[in-house]
Each structure stands twice: as C-alpha cells, then as structure tokens.
Amino acid sequence: MEYEIIHLPKEEWKDTIIPIGYKSDKYYDVLVNKTSKGFTIEIEKKDFVEPVTHTPEEYDFPDKLYKEHRENAYAWGVLVNDELVAAIETDQELWSNRLRITELWVSEKFQKQGIGHTLIEMTKEQARRERRRAIILETQSCNVNAIDFYQHEGFSLIGMDTCCYKNNDLQRKEVRLEFGWFPEEKKKLKREEIEIRTETKEDWYSVELMTQHAFWNKHHLGCDEHYLVHKLRQDEDYLPELSRIALMDGIVIGCIMYSKAYVVDGAVTHEVLTFGPLCVEPKWQGCGVGELLLRETMNIAANKGFKGIVIFGEPDYYPRIGFKTCDNFNITTADGKNFDAFMGIELIEDGLKSTKGKFYESKVFENLPTEEVEEHNKKFPQLRKLKFPGQWD
Numbered sequence: 001m002e003y004e005i006i007h008l009p010k011e012e013w014k015d016t017i018i019p020i021g022y023k024s025d026k027y028y029d030v031l032v033n034k035t036s037k038g039f040t041i042e043i044e045k046k047d048f049v050e051p052v053t054h055t056p057e058e059y060d061f062p063d064k065l066y067k068e069h070r071e072n073a074y075a076w077g078v079l080v081n082d083e084l085v086a087a088i089e090t091d092q093e094l095w096s097n098r099l100r101i102t103e104l105w106v107s108e109k110f111q112k113q114g115i116g117h118t119l120i121e122m123t124k125e126q127a128r129r130e131r132r133r134a135i136i137l138e139t140q141s142c143n144v145n146a147i148d149f150y151q152h153e154g155f156s157l158i159g160m161d162t163c164c165y166k167n168n169d170l171q172r173k174e175v176r177l178e179f180g181w182f183p184e185e186k187k188k189l190k191r192e193e194i195e196i197r198t199e200t201k202e203d204w205y206s207v208e209l210m211t212q213h214a215f216w217n218k219h220h221l222g223c224d225e226h227y228l229v230h231k232l233r234q235d236e237d238y239l240p241e242l243s244r245i246a247l248m249d250g251i252v253i254g255c256i257m258y259s260k261a262y263v264v265d266g267a268v269t270h271e272v273l274t275f276g277p278l279c280v281e282p283k284w285q286g287c288g289v290g291e292l293l294l295r296e297t298m299n300i301a302a303n304k305g306f307k308g309i310v311i312f313g314e315p316d317y318y319p320r321i322g323f324k325t326c327d328n329f330n331i332t333t334a335d336g337k338n339f340d341a342f343m344g345i346e347l348i349e350d351g352l353k354s355t356k357g358k359f360y361e362s363k364v365f366e367n368l369p370t371e372e373v374e375e376h377n378k379k380f381p382q383l384r385k386l387k388f389p390g391q392w393d
Helices: 115-130 144-152 201-215 225-232 289-303 370-377
Strands: 005-007 022-035 038-054 073-080 083-093 098-106 134-140 156-161 176-181 195-197 244-248 251-265 268-280 308-312 342-346 357-361
Touching: 005 115, 022 144, 073 115, 083 115, 098 115, 115 134, 134 144, 144 176, 195 289, 201 225, 201 251, 201 268, 225 251, 225 268, 225 370, 244 289, 251 289, 268 289, 268 357
Parallel strands: 098 134, 268 308
Antiparallel strands: 005 073, 022 038, 073 083, 083 098, 134 176, 156 176, 195 244, 244 251, 251 268, 251 357, 308 342
C-alpha cells in the first residue's frame, strides 16, 4: 500500500511525543581495551540471556518533535485516519555542514512496509539539495533491529559514546553508537565522456522526463518545467539550432533550450538570446554536465553572431561562468527592476553594453495553466510532491 508522506509544520506538531520503543534479544557488545600502544575497540553481536524491552514510558525525556534546542528541525510524517503512524525529523548541523536525523519512528503495525526506507530516502534527498557532506544519527548498541536497518540503508559506524545515558552504559550494554551516510563523491565529466547533440523527435519524451526529475519540488510542489519544454518546441521564438541535449550511454542526462528574447529601448528593439530550462538529471548533477552544455552552446551562438544572453537564473551558479547582473549592461526587467538572479553575458565584445532597455522574453515563459500541467503529468510516472526545508520561504 502506498502511503502519503506530508510535511509536519512546526506550529502544529511542536512537542508531539514520538512513542519510540523496541524489544531485542540481541545486542552489540562494546569492549574498550587499553593497550601499551593505545586502545583497541571490539564490537560483536551477542545474545541477551533474556530479551530486553524499552518503552517510551521509562524515559524522563521522551522523544518529541521540534524540541526547543533543535533550531533547524524539519519533520515529515505519515497520517492514517488523522493519526500519526510514522515520522522523521532532521536538524541541520550548520557548523559541520552535516544533517542529523533526530527522530525516526514507524508504528509497529506499519513496519516492514517500506515506510522507513522512504523516509530515509527523503532525508538523503534533503542532504543532496542542501549539499551536506554527511547524514548522521544516534542509536543504542542494544537496538539491533535499528542498527541492522541503518546499515541496510547505507549507514556505517562513525563513533560512540560510552557514558551518554549513564556512567555504566558499557556494563548495561546500552552504548550510544553514531552512524553516518555519505553522498557519493561526484567526478567531473570531460567533454569526450558524453554525447552532446541536437534533439530529435524521438528524444522528446526522455528530455521531458529528465527535466521533470531535475525540477521536481525545486521551486514549488511538483514542477512545470517539463511542460514548458513541451510548449517551447511549438513557440516561434524557440531556437532548436542552438539547443542541445547531453547523453551518457544513449540516455538523456541534460538539456539546454534556447529562444529569442528582446531588449526594448523606446522604439528600438534589440534581439538577444535567453535559455531555459538548462537542467541535468539529479544523478548527474554536480558532474559538470550543465557547464559543458552551456559553454558549447555559447560558442555556437557566438559563431552565429548573437550579441549576448540574458537569463533569470541561480546567482550562486552562473557568475562563475562569466554572467553578470544586468545592471552592468543598463538592462532591466520589463517592470524596470534589477536583482541578483537577473543576469547576462556578452558573446561578442560590448554586445550587451550597446543594448540597453527593458528585457522581454517569449510569452511561453509566463505562468502555465495548472490544469494543463497536471494533464501533461499523466504521461509520466507519478512523483511525490513535497516541500523541503528552506524552500519558497
């Protein structure tokens, strides 16, 4: 059965008790030995003489969502008939650029149905979006089921605290263990490792599917950029001769779509370029695919005599490729504004400095009707709509 996972807002769920409990007939025995050369640590799974049970009622400080000291906490959960049956909470450890899982719980009745795995996958997606270097969490050496689950999810032991709960944690066989998960390190791809070419009609579905993956939940719930790609191909300003897709082993992993745009200064209209979307399949993000697409197509556009490019884009990304805010070129938005995300780059010397005025792009970039987007979504596998921390605030 598929369960809907929703964000649990702090204002509604603060101090909600999470009834975490477990029963175990095994434990990981932690032995710390001092030697002449330092210390040795042994951790071995063993059987309890009698099973150990821990219940929420025995703790002086029960697990709760959004505890006061968790300044950057964010929680998701599963509701069945308005009852919370599963939850995960993360807290951004900003000083170390790590993401900590502070709570993870699935009601016993709903365990072994993949809910815990899905919640962990969402946390991994959060870590990737925030570019965290690791996800960390705490469990106890006697909670064998949890330890085995975390290892199955790709976590490994990174540390321990032998007196976290009481001074005799070693003797009680309840040692705090820290586990960590580390995102795969991305290798920058070289131009010869990928295929970059113009799009064919046979590529259309794959390009739109990749675009959907790249933008899903990025700027709002779901996305409409894949529908924009669909509509853009039919627009009179679209420039297929400049647009390109990137492929790895025959699979579409990125695209850049160009169209004509205009800078208007009274009765004078200057033709410039804009592009969008420029996107990469999430698996290949961080590998330099977008930059390869952009640099190659900029060279093509320059050779065709285009003056420059004006975009609305991410101010943390484009300046390192040479883009500058449009106030450097005396270009404003249609309503006379300038801001960090409004940028341009010259393809020929002084190509934009001689082009002042207000920027206009094709009407296809205006708000796309929601009902049309939802209808278009039916052509693709269903994806979960979720808000991640810090989005759209």
